[in-house]
Amino acid sequence: MGKTHIVIVGAGFAGYHAARRLTKRLRGSADITVLNPTDYFLYLPLLPEVAGGVLEPRQVTVPLADSLRGVRVVLGEATGVDPARRRVRYRDPEGRAAELAYDRLLLTVGSVNKLLPIPGVADNAHGFRGLPEALYLRDHLIRQIEMAATADDVAERQARCTFVVVGAGYTGTEVTAQGQLLTAQVAARHPTLAGVHPRWLLVDHGQRVLGHLDRRLSDAAARTLHERGVEIRTGTSVTEATADGIRLDDGTFVSSRTLVWCVGVRPDPLVDDLGLRTEHGRLVVDAYLSVPDHRDIYACGDAAAVPDLTRPGELTAMTAQHAQRQGVLAADNIVAELRRGRRRAYRHSSLGFAVDLGGRRAAANPLGLALTGLPALTVTRGYHLVALPANRVRTATAWLFAAAGHRPDTQLGLVPASAVPLDTADPETLHTTA
Numbered sequence: 001m002g003k004t005h006i007v008i009v010g011a012g013f014a015g016y017h018a019a020r021r022l023t024k025r026l027r028g029s030a031d032i033t034v035l036n037p038t039d040y041f042l043y044l045p046l047l048p049e050v051a052g053g054v055l056e057p058r059q060v061t062v063p064l065a066d067s068l069r070g071v072r073v074v075l076g077e078a079t080g081v082d083p084a085r086r087r088v089r090y091r092d093p094e095g096r097a098a099e100l101a102y103d104r105l106l107l108t109v110g111s112v113n114k115l116l117p118i119p120g121v122a123d124n125a126h127g128f129r130g131l132p133e134a135l136y137l138r139d140h141l142i143r144q145i146e147m148a149a150t151a152d153d154v155a156e157r158q159a160r161c162t163f164v165v166v167g168a169g170y171t172g173t174e175v176t177a178q179g180q181l182l183t184a185q186v187a188a189r190h191p192t193l194a195g196v197h198p199r200w201l202l203v204d205h206g207q208r209v210l211g212h213l214d215r216r217l218s219d220a221a222a223r224t225l226h227e228r229g230v231e232i233r234t235g236t237s238v239t240e241a242t243a244d245g246i247r248l249d250d251g252t253f254v255s256s257r258t259l260v261w262c263v264g265v266r267p268d269p270l271v272d273d274l275g276l277r278t279e280h281g282r283l284v285v286d287a288y289l290s291v292p293d294h295r296d297i298y299a300c301g302d303a304a305a306v307p308d309l310t311r312p313g314e315l316t317a318m319t320a321q322h323a324q325r326q327g328v329l330a331a332d333n334i335v336a337e338l339r340r341g342r343r344r345a346y347r348h349s350s351l352g353f354a355v356d357l358g359g360r361r362a363a364a365n366p367l368g369l370a371l372t373g374l375p376a377l378t379v380t381r382g383y384h385l386v387a388l389p390a391n392r393v394r395t396a397t398a399w400l401f402a403a404a405g406h407r408p409d410t411q412l413g414l415v416p417a418s419a420v421p422l423d424t425a426d427p428e429t430l431h432t433t434a
Contacts, residue, residue, distance in 0.1 A: 004030040007102035011036035013320045014301030014327035015108035021331035033072045050134040052178025053407035111265035111302035120241035125261040127422045136415040149190035159255040168204035172262035177357040200230045217363040220372040267303045279305040287345035289330045300326035309347040354380035
């Protein structure tokens with residue numbers, strides 16, 4: 001008999017760290033294949049800094065072939081699973097259909113943008129889930145300021161200098177903070193925009209920024225944004241988006257050429273096509289991260305409905321912190337099963353959260369201790385440097401250059417708008433407010 005073949009679908013936080021763990025634990029005694037649309041692992045928490053011009057793409061990406069030695073990396077998008085035949089169907093980058101056979105399967109397909117049934121959003125909003133979107137957004141922000149500098153019409157100039165972000169969670173708050181600093185820098189170097197301050201609006205239907213965090217951290221983040229001139233519209237929803245602006249639920253129309261959509265995520269659409277049981281759009285798994293009635297299939301990360309044993313009756317949140325730890329445990333449980341050992345249930349309490357607000361500002365609560373300002377920034381960036389699988393020196397150096405007061409602010413033109421469409425949401429996930 002040949003070696004056991006383990007296939008991991010997805011190389012996000014869950015899949016990547018599962019693959020690393022398996023290579024360490026199995027040491028060549030099993031064949032491991034990772035199926036992923038790209039040949040890199042993306043360190044998603046630093047993506048807003050790419051959009052804000054602080055970091056470059058190679059500083060937040062880790063090549064799979066270099067960092068997962070001994071793992072076969074297959075480029076492709078999974079299209080289905082046949083549990084009876086133990087096959088994963090996929091389509092390669094050139095559109096050709098193919099299959100992978102497996103003995104053990106780990107599904108870590110992650111999540112995509114969540115849309116709401118609001119007229120015009122799908123056509124006029126910019127999502128923020130991957131590297132192409134971050135690169136496109138950076139170019140777009142710079143382009144709007146540069147076009148405003150040459151606009152003769154005052155109304156057009158104001159619209160191009162107005163930026164709206166919907167969603168005041170981690171992503172929306174960090175994108176707003178980093179984007180505001182970038183556009184202020186670009187505007188300052190154009191004489192025709194002397195005295196013009198780019199306008200940023202952060203819109204959320206909740207009652208405060210970072211509403212799931214400690215009130216002190218939420219207030220600190222809001223205070224930092226206010227000091228930079230950001231308008232925070234809490235308790236507010238978007239009712240319509242057009243190419244010329246956004247209408248809010250109080251009837252206000254905000255003229256703008258930029259709408260950044262950060263209202264949350266939903267499991268990858270592949271989950272709905274697997275024919276396996278789901279809960280709230282996520283694959284049902286037990287506390288050991290295995291799929292009921294399919295002992296050879298495991299799932300974790302954003303696509304899996306992992307029971308939260310610290311909060312009975314609830315599911316773990318869709319965060320990178322949970323995904324990484326679930327990926328490691330899924331690997332350990334697969335190894336335990338292969339070696340007839342004992343599997344462990346997933347139980348993890350949060351170690352805290354960190355939000356980088358750009359410049360010298362941040363908010364963090366490591367182990368429940370609320371921090372702001374420089375101490376929070378030190379904890380936040382220290383955590384990221386430890387968590388980054390590679391590129392630590394490059395990343396730290398880029399932060400030092402940014403601290404010296406300059407962010408690269410030229411357009412690269414690498415990603416056209418057609419390459420970053422906002423996905424269409426599953427009707428079952430739709431809500432009526434944003």
